[in-house]
Amino acid sequence: MPPRHDVSPWRGGWLRWARHCPSPNCNTRPAHACVDLIVVHSISLPPGEYGGGAVQDLFLNRLGWDAHPYYQQIRGLQVSSHFFIERSGRAWQFVSVHERAWHAGVSHYRGRDGCNDDSVGIELEGLEDDHFEAAQYATLLRLCDALARRLPIRHIAGHEHIAPHRKHDPGSAFDWHRLARHFAGTGIMIAPTIQHHT
Numbered sequence: 531m532p533p534r535h536d537v538s539p540w541r542g543g544w545l546r547w548a549r550h551c552p553s554p555n556c557n558t559r560p561a562h563a564c565v566d567l568i569v570v571h572s573i574s575l576p577p578g579e580y581g582g583g584a585v586q587d588l589f590l591n592r593l594g595w596d597a598h599p600y601y602q603q604i605r606g607l608q609v610s611s612h613f614f615i616e617r618s619g620r621a622w623q624f625v626s627v628h629e630r631a632w633h634a635g636v637s638h639y640r641g642r643d644g645c646n647d648d649s650v651g652i653e654l655e656g657l658e659d660d661h662f663e664a665a666q667y668a669t670l671l672r673l674c675d676a677l678a679r680r681l682p683i684r685h686i687a688g689h690e691h692i693a694p695h696r697k698h699d700p701g702s703a704f705d706w707h708r709l710a711r712h713f714a715g716t717g718i719m720i721a722p723t724i725q726h727h728t
């Protein structure tokens with residue numbers, strides 16, 4: 531047989547170049563869900579501490595709630611995101627993009643409620659209003675490109691846009707213009723806050 535030249539970065543709903551850690555915090559998307567939205571978040575645990583693995587532990591339901599006083603505020607929380615991008619740019623995947631991850635909560639965007647049903651969640655390791663690393667943007671853009679080839683993506687927005695007043699991530703330091711430049715001319719619409727400027 532000739533060598534197989536498979537260039538797809540996907541195997542089913544899993545991205546080949548991400549580190550896979552399947553989370554139990556997911557369920558089935560509604561039938562015929564049109565997954566056209568990417569939601570960008572930021573998270574770090576404890577807040578402002580990077581690289582300790584606690585975010586991964588949270589998404590896998592194995593965070594030690596007594597390990598830090600802050601964790602009392604989130605004790606018992608069962609959440610997940612499809613992807614997590616560390617400060618180094620390394621990508622982790624917890625939920626297949628064909629499944630429903632639990633990252634959005636009560637939310638509304640492009641005329642629809644319950645954004646978990648039909649979005650992909652990407653968490654950037656960070657703190658609201660702290661800067662993000664160049665390596666994180668590079669991975670985020672590569673990931674969004676891969677998603678846009680796999681799914682009918684039409685929108686990229688922040689948690690702060692789909693749950694205004696309740697959520698503030700990724701925050702003021704996130705560079706939405708970088709995404710707007712990257713996706714210019716593709717028809718993918720970036721965060722409503724910058725629509726008027728592009």
Ligand SMILES: [Zn+2]
Nearest residue numbers: 571572689699
């Ligand atoms: Zn969020």
